[in-house]
Amino acid sequence: MFRYIVNRILALVLTLFIIVSIAFMVVRLMPGSVYEMGGDLSQQVIDALNAKYHFDEPIIKQYYYFLENIFLHWDWGTSAKMRPGVPVFDILRDRIPISLQLNLVSLFAALPVGMAAGILAAIRKNTVVDYFVSLMVVLFISIPSFVFAAALQYFLGFKLGWFPIIYNVSAAGVARWHSMFLPILALSFDPIARVARYLRAELAETMNSEFMLLAKTKGLTYAQSTIRHGLRNSMLPMMNIIVPMFANVLGGSLVVETIFAVPGMGGLMVDSINASDHMLTVAILMFYSMISLITVLIVDISYGIVDPRVRIGGKK
Amino acid sequence: MVLYENNKEKYDSIPKEKFVQVQKDQEIHDVDFKTKPIGFFMDVWLRFVKNKASVIAAVIIFILSIFAIAGPSMSDYRYDEQHPELVNMPPKIPAIAKMNLGIFDGAYLLENRQYDNLSDPEKYPEGCVLEILNPRLVNGQRIVDVYVDYYKYMGLEDEDCYWLGSDYLGRDIWTRLWRGTRVSLLIAVISVCCNVFIGVIYGSISGYYGGKVDMVMMRITEIISAFPRIVVVTLFIMVAGTGMFSIIMSLVIKDWVDTARMVRAQFYRFKGREYVLAARTLGVPDMLLIFRHILPNSIGPIITSSMIAIPSAIFSESFLAYIGLGLQAPEPSLGVMLSRGQKVLLYFPSQLVFPAIVISLLMISFNLFGNGLRDAFDPTLRGAE
Numbered sequence: 001m002f003r004y005i006v007n008r009i010l011a012l013v014l015t016l017f018i019i020v021s022i023a024f025m026v027v028r029l030m031p032g033s034v035y036e037m038g039g040d041l042s043q044q045v046i047d048a049l050n051a052k053y054h055f056d057e058p059i060i061k062q063y064y065y066f067l068e069n070i071f072l073h074w075d076w077g078t079s080a081k082m083r084p085g086v087p088v089f090d091i092l093r094d095r096i097p098i099s100l101q102l103n104l105v106s107l108f109a110a111l112p113v114g115m116a117a118g119i120l121a122a123i124r125k126n127t128v129v130d131y132f133v134s135l136m137v138v139l140f141i142s143i144p145s146f147v148f149a150a151a152l153q154y155f156l157g158f159k160l161g162w163f164p165i166i167y168n169v170s171a172a173g174v175a176r177w178h179s180m181f182l183p184i185l186a187l188s189f190d191p192i193a194r195v196a197r198y199l200r201a202e203l204a205e206t207m208n209s210e211f212m213l214l215a216k217t218k219g220l221t222y223a224q225s226t227i228r229h230g231l232r233n234s235m236l237p238m239m240n241i242i243v244p245m246f247a248n249v250l251g252g253s254l255v256v257e258t259i260f261a262v263p264g265m266g267g268l269m270v271d272s273i274n275a276s277d278h279m280l281t282v283a284i285l286m287f288y289s290m291i292s293l294i295t296v297l298i299v300d301i302s303y304g305i306v307d308p309r310v311r312i313g314g315k316k
Numbered sequence: 317m318v319l320y321e322n323n324k325e326k327y328d329s330i331p332k333e334k335f336v337q338v339q340k341d342q343e344i345h346d347v348d349f350k351t352k353p354i355g356f357f358m359d360v361w362l363r364f365v366k367n368k369a370s371v372i373a374a375v376i377i378f379i380l381s382i383f384a385i386a387g388p389s390m391s392d393y394r395y396d397e398q399h400p401e402l403v404n405m406p407p408k409i410p411a412i413a414k415m416n417l418g419i420f421d422g423a424y425l426l427e428n429r430q431y432d433n434l435s436d437p438e439k440y441p442e443g444c445v446l447e448i449l450n451p452r453l454v455n456g457q458r459i460v461d462v463y464v465d466y467y468k469y470m471g472l473e474d475e476d477c478y479w480l481g482s483d484y485l486g487r488d489i490w491t492r493l494w495r496g497t498r499v500s501l502l503i504a505v506i507s508v509c510c511n512v513f514i515g516v517i518y519g520s521i522s523g524y525y526g527g528k529v530d531m532v533m534m535r536i537t538e539i540i541s542a543f544p545r546i547v548v549v550t551l552f553i554m555v556a557g558t559g560m561f562s563i564i565m566s567l568v569i570k571d572w573v574d575t576a577r578m579v580r581a582q583f584y585r586f587k588g589r590e591y592v593l594a595a596r597t598l599g600v601p602d603m604l605l606i607f608r609h610i611l612p613n614s615i616g617p618i619i620t621s622s623m624i625a626i627p628s629a630i631f632s633e634s635f636l637a638y639i640g641l642g643l644q645a646p647e648p649s650l651g652v653m654l655s656r657g658q659k660v661l662l663y664f665p666s667q668l669v670f671p672a673i674v675i676s677l678l679m680i681s682f683n684l685f686g687n688g689l690r691d692a693f694d695p696t697l698r699g700a701e
Binding site: 011015019022029141144146147150151153158165254269270274285288291296 | 554640
């Protein structure tokens with residue numbers, strides 16, 4: 001198991017390296033010079049900039065300096081257009097917490113709701129409740145999160161005025177959460193539906209198994225057998241879908257963050273691409289790569305922990 | 317045998333002539349099947365039509381496709397025709413407006429108008445006032461908010477109506493909506509076709525030859541699938557520029573891997589079967605074995621997974637449009653229209669509502685249709701994810 005994890009982490013580092021190389025090359029080969037921003041710069045300033053950032057040297061050498069800075073100084077470069085002169089890593093450090101907060105809260109808020117819906121649908125299988133849950137699942141999974149976001153923003157935010165239309169940056173405490181409610185809600189529809197669908201299928205199958213019959217024969221009540229035996233056995237496989245859902249939600253939050261003007265990673269990525277702030281774009285792409293690679297790694301390792309049958313690469 | 321051993325004398329004493337074949341010269345009463353044999357696709361069809369939701373979804377997809385093909389030519393406006401004097405017009409369909417349902421009547425709210433002017437035909441042409449709200453007295457003036465039929469207010473004939481309104485450049489939303497649906501569907505269908513084409517060939521070769529070939533080919537897919545989708549798509553568009561072709565390619569570049577894996581798994585299931593061995597013994601060449609004998613087994617999963625891939629391609633296209641990497645103006649797509657509509661949501665919600673309805677309908681229908689196909693192709697998977 002240990003060797004397997006080490007191998008996987010090495011592969012992860014290699015993949016990250018390839019991604020950062022490709023991203024660097026792509027971004028550097030894009031049209032548009034760094035010097036455009038300041039308008040007319042004197043030769044002196046250009047020379048000074050060249051001396052600092054090595055823009056006049058061949059791209060391979062620039063690449064070398066880029067990697068050297070990252071590995072030796074953890075220096076991801078400097079933003080050129082969004083916030084000129086500010087180190088990219090500092091910008092990310094401001095933005096990451098709020099994105100993570102948004103995504104994690106919406107995911108964890110979705111879990112109990114989704115589980116409740118799934119359990120309800122499974123124990124009331126083939127009744128109106130089940131059909132209603134199934135309908136909701138189809139709607140929530142199919143309709144894109146940005147459509148939900150727009151609908152919530154218009155009806156709950158604008159027409160009814162229950163929540164702020166956009167995220168309130170300056171507010172703190174309750175007011176901040178109040179303004180964060182709509183984006184969280186918009187993001188949680190998809191995980192709710194996925195959890196409900198998965199748990200319903202899983203629990204419905206468990207309920208038909210023989211140990212459930214045995215439990216009931218031994219005199220457990222319906223609720224006891226469902227909660228202690230059925231539910232417990234269906235919970236384990238849930239791990240497998242919850243972790244990848246996190247990477248999923250991140251992608252959706254990119255758009256939802258722009259809609260609600262949340263100052264997180266999503267808005268930053270959109271802005272930096274549109275402003276062609278290259279170093280920033282590379283760093284953001286790296287952030288997203290890192291998140292999704294780590295997610296995949298956690299899933300693969302947790303498979304082995306949760307279910308020893310799929311463990312690979314361990315001792316015989 | 318025990319029965320015989322124990323009663324040996326008894327059996328042996330029966331003379332041989334007494335043993336007669338029962339059916340020797342008799343008529344056989346078995347009859348031929350009266351019904352026709354049901355083939356694979358007939359079987360699938362029969363199972364598919366039983367699923368009402370999927371059939372309805374298929375019908376909706378069909379109707380939307382018809383509109384995507386014919387919709388743009390139903391209106392007199394072209395998709396890139398700009399009318400600077402008619403920007404952000406409300407939707408109005410004359411036939412529905414006559415029914416007084418409160419929708420599609422070209423209603424637009426004018427705030428803080430003088431009540432006395434409403435009867436002045438110079439300012440408010442005949443029949444343009446729909447509803448008067450909120451009358452109040454300000455500085456001795458009678459002030460009201462008034463819903464007007466904006467087309468009549470502007471002095472336009474019914475024939476000139478924008479059925480679904482116009483956007484910020486005065487372009488007809490009806491025409492753009494259906495042209496956008498067409499573009500989005502095209503992007504989705506073409507990218508999925510490319511996925512299937514590459515995936516099937518790659519997966520077949522990898523699965524059929526196995527061994528070292530398989531190992532190398534699967535390593536390559538593992539590397540490709542390690543790259544996060546958002547990052548790959550974004551980088552690709554940044555390199556190739558924002559066009560329909562590069563959007564399609566950016567969706568293909570990573571997604572074919574899933575098809576390839578699935579096809580490979582199918583090959584591993586079937587390549588060891590006896591009928592394949594028999595065919596090989598008869599001297600059937602590899603290519604024929606792959607495409608004639610083994611591949612048709614995976615037709616079900618391939619069709620199903622490509623149907624399920626279509627909504628995710630539609631979603632990716634709108635996602636790209638939202639982050640500013642969508643199609644170049646003036647070409648519309650659902651994503652481009654959604655992200656434009658989002659900007660004016662609070663003032664002109666109708667510009668977002670129509671593309672949102674179409675994209676939601678498309679996604680729901682394709683998902684339901686895909687589920688129905690999956691159940692029809694492989695009933696053992698029913699209700700699974």
